[in-house]
Amino acid sequence: MAEDKQPQRKKIQATGQMMKIMSDYFYDLNDAGQSATRKVAWCTSVGPAELLRAMGFAVHFPENHAAMLGATRMATELIPEANAIGYSPDICSYLTADIGAYLKGVSPLAKAYSGIEAPPRPDVLVYNTNQCRDVQDWFNWYAREFGVPCIGITSPKNFTDVTEILVDDVTRQLEALIPTLEEVAGEKLDMQRLRETVALSRECTELWRQVLETAAATPAPLTFFDGTIHMGPAVVLRGTPQAVDYYRVLLAELEQRITGQVAAVEGEKHRIYWEGMPVWGRLRQHSELFSELQTSVLVSTYCSSWIFPDFDANDPLRSMAKAYLALFIVRSDAYKEEYIKQMLKKFHIDGIIYHDAKTCPCNSNSRYGMPQRLEQATGIPSLVISGDLNDLRCVSDEQTRTNVEAFIEQLEERS
Amino acid sequence: MTQPVYVGLDMGASRTKVAVVDRHGALLGHAVKKSGIDFAATAALCLDASLELAGAGRNDIVEAVATGYGRNNVAFVTSKSKTEIGCHAKGCHYLYAEAITIIDIGGQDNKIIKLDADGRRESFKMNRKCAAGTGAFLEEMSSRLDIPLDEMNNLARQATETIKLGSYCTVFSATEVLENIRHGKPVADIIKGIFYSMIKRVLEMDSITGKVVLSGGVVAHNPYLVEMTEELIGRPVLLPAFPQLTGAHGAALYALEATEAQASDAGED
Numbered sequence: 001m002a003e004d005k006q007p008q009r010k011k012i013q014a015t016g017q018m019m020k021i022m023s024d025y026f027y028d029l030n031d032a033g034q035s036a037t038r039k040v041a042w043c044t045s046v047g048p049a050e051l052l053r054a055m056g057f058a059v060h061f062p063e064n065h066a067a068m069l070g071a072t073r074m075a076t077e078l079i080p081e082a083n084a085i086g087y088s089p090d091i092c093s094y095l096t097a098d099i100g101a102y103l104k105g106v107s108p109l110a111k112a113y114s115g116i117e118a119p120p121r122p123d124v125l126v127y128n129t130n131q132c133r134d135v136q137d138w139f140n141w142y143a144r145e146f147g148v149p150c151i152g153i154t155s156p157k158n159f160t161d162v163t164e165i166l167v168d169d170v171t172r173q174l175e176a177l178i179p180t181l182e183e184v185a186g187e188k189l190d191m192q193r194l195r196e197t198v199a200l201s202r203e204c205t206e207l208w209r210q211v212l213e214t215a216a217a218t219p220a221p222l223t224f225f226d227g228t229i230h231m232g233p234a235v236v237l238r239g240t241p242q243a244v245d246y247y248r249v250l251l252a253e254l255e256q257r258i259t260g261q262v263a264a265v266e267g268e269k270h271r272i273y274w275e276g277m278p279v280w281g282r283l284r285q286h287s288e289l290f291s292e293l294q295t296s297v298l299v300s301t302y303c304s305s306w307i308f309p310d311f312d313a314n315d316p317l318r319s320m321a322k323a324y325l326a327l328f329i330v331r332s333d334a335y336k337e338e339y340i341k342q343m344l345k346k347f348h349i350d351g352i353i354y355h356d357a358k359t360c361p362c363n364s365n366s367r368y369g370m371p372q373r374l375e376q377a378t379g380i381p382s383l384v385i386s387g388d389l390n391d392l393r394c395v396s397d398e399q400t401r402t403n404v405e406a407f408i409e410q411l412e413e414r415s
Numbered sequence: 416m417t418q419p420v421y422v423g424l425d426m427g428a429s430r431t432k433v434a435v436v437d438r439h440g441a442l443l444g445h446a447v448k449k450s451g452i453d454f455a456a457t458a459a460l461c462l463d464a465s466l467e468l469a470g471a472g473r474n475d476i477v478e479a480v481a482t483g484y485g486r487n488n489v490a491f492v493t494s495k496s497k498t499e500i501g502c503h504a505k506g507c508h509y510l511y512a513e514a515i516t517i518i519d520i521g522g523q524d525n526k527i528i529k530l531d532a533d534g535r536r537e538s539f540k541m542n543r544k545c546a547a548g549t550g551a552f553l554e555e556m557s558s559r560l561d562i563p564l565d566e567m568n569n570l571a572r573q574a575t576e577t578i579k580l581g582s583y584c585t586v587f588s589a590t591e592v593l594e595n596i597r598h599g600k601p602v603a604d605i606i607k608g609i610f611y612s613m614i615k616r617v618l619e620m621d622s623i624t625g626k627v628v629l630s631g632g633v634v635a636h637n638p639y640l641v642e643m644t645e646e647l648i649g650r651p652v653l654l655p656a657f658p659q660l661t662g663a664h665g666a667a668l669y670a671l672e673a674t675e676a677q678a679s680d681a682g683e684d
Contacts, residue, residue, distance in 0.1 A: 381537075381538065386543045398484055399524070399541060399543075402484075402498050402499065402500070402541070403541060405498045406498040406499075406500035406501060406536075406539060409497065409498060409500070409501045409536070410535075410536040410538075410539070413535045413536060414535065
């Protein structure tokens with residue numbers, strides 16, 4: 001539908017600084033893996049990273065590694081390696097890509113960072129099933145492979161309110177992790193250090209919230225596609241001063257963009273909410289597709305999932321439990337719909353796109369009638385596109401393009 | 416110049432359709448051919464055939480719009496394009512200017528498009544990455560049974576029973592067909608079952624509300640599917656004179672509309 005339009009993508013200047021701190025993080029992680037004295041913990045992305053950092057572990061996040069496999073388009077070739085040992089193509093393609101990469105002895109880290117061959121060997125694996133059960137299966141596979149402990153939190157799910165009973169439950173489970181972690185770390189948990197880490201996590205995620213909320217401005221100064229890249233420090237470096245420093249810089253740049261009315265998508269005509277995972281192997285194509293259509297996909301549930309206002313340094317363990325329970329993905333549809341409704345208003349959205357990711361049911365909210373209910377409640381139209389986070393065999397580029405273009409035509413008819 | 420004409424090219428994955436309309440949007444000429452592997456060459460053949468039918472030449476083209484999977488392969492005619500969803504909506508609304516639900520069954524995909532009385536899209540759905548309910552499904556079955564596509568419609572009419580095929584998957588459905596052959600079921604009953612399975616998969620995509628318009632090449636060539644649809648939804652459906660051309664016709668109407676908009680802008684200037 002677009003005629004003679006060239007995609008306009010504005011580069012964020014702070015990206016260089018982000019690349020630097022991410023590089024430092026990966027080299028430090030690599031050093032820890034090779035050190036005789038430092039310990040490495042693998043952690044799920046909304047697992048108890050604060051606890052691990054406070055106990056001196058270098059923390060690796062396999063989901064981050066899996067997303068890199070997706071973004072570098074290595075994943076699709078590696079997934080069958082895990083399928084062949086019994087992990088179905090229908091389950092999480094983060095899991096299958098990551099295990100496939102291990103089996104094949106490859107890693108995107110090796111391409112990006114000279115001298116690093118692969119993620120460091122774990123001394124302990126720590127999960128939280130608040131995202132899905134797959135993370136537990138994923139970590140248990142590595143625990144068997146490396147002969148190291150795998151411990152975690154079995155999270156309550158599908159609740160609307162984060163009640164005290166639920167917080168008690170997760171707090172107790174967090175406390176129960178400590179003895180094993182102390183044994184592996186060879187040191188006692190220092191509560192003061194935990195408080196400091198939680199304070200840094202809170203500060204990081206508060207800044208990340210402010211970064212994402214700049215997109216409420218018209219025109220929006222950043223897109224969902226920018227967010228998926230710049231969320232890196234919020235995922236792997238929360239609880240560190242580096243992440244806090246970085247988001248201050250990024251926020252200042254975006255605020256400048258707002259002042260100067262600089263749009264992330266030139267000539268922004270439509271404002272879209274993205275519900276679900278990104279298609280990692282198609283980030284650039286999707287970003288360009290929407291730019292061509294003068295459409296800004298400017299806010300998402302996914303990037304907003306790393307905002308944790310509940311972290312409280314005065315009550316570290318209990319507030320961690322609250323933060324991990326408050327996560328969007330683990331809540332009921334009633335909560336999710338109310339949350340999305342508020343986001344639609346705050347960001348002045350005129351269309352929602354749901355990504356129905358074949359291998360990620362927990363992040364695919366289009367399967368139980370939510371698009372229809374939200375459309376009826378808000379009058380904001382929606383589109384469901386089929387795809388996957390990592391497995392490009394489940395992605396049809398032509399169908400995606402036709403669907404997106406037709407959806408934008410539909411929005412234009414209404415405007 | 417004989418008369419100004421407006422062209423719509425629907426470059427489908429299976430067939431290429433071209434429609435030529437006059438300044439009122441009425442269909443003057445049309446052509447349909449297998450898309451093949453050289454989309455541009457097929458488009459040129461269809462374009463010239465439809466212009467000839469319209470009594471026009473390439474110089475008479477005021478504006479053209481392309482649609483369909485190969486819409487970017489016709490740069491020699493136009494760089495303007497619209498999605499096939501928009502074009503089917505436009506073409507069907509031209510023929511039936513009321514609130515309608517369009518069920519389009521194409522060679523590679525299906526669409527259910529809901530329009531309000533003004534022709535604006537309220538919603539649309541395309542099939543997922545799957546051949547269930549598409550023309551490709553029929554082609555596969557025709558090949559498996561070694562029965563030409565154009566004989567399937569009449570054979571289905573001769574059926575005395577409907578054999579149910581339960582699978583979404585074309586390959587699994589083919590296995591079910593083979594199983595029925597093994598059990599000695601009449602071919603006519605199997606073909607009716609294939610038609611039934613196909614239309615069921617399409618109707619399952621969305622709620623079917625209000626007046627229904629059927630379009631696409633599959634219903635154009637298999638009128639028995641139209642009767643089957645009516646039976647399944649319990650009411651008559653509207654069938655355009657050229658169901659396969661609604662997308663191309665819609666694209667031509669977009670071309671006409673673009674010209675009118677330009678003229679109006681020039682007038683304001």
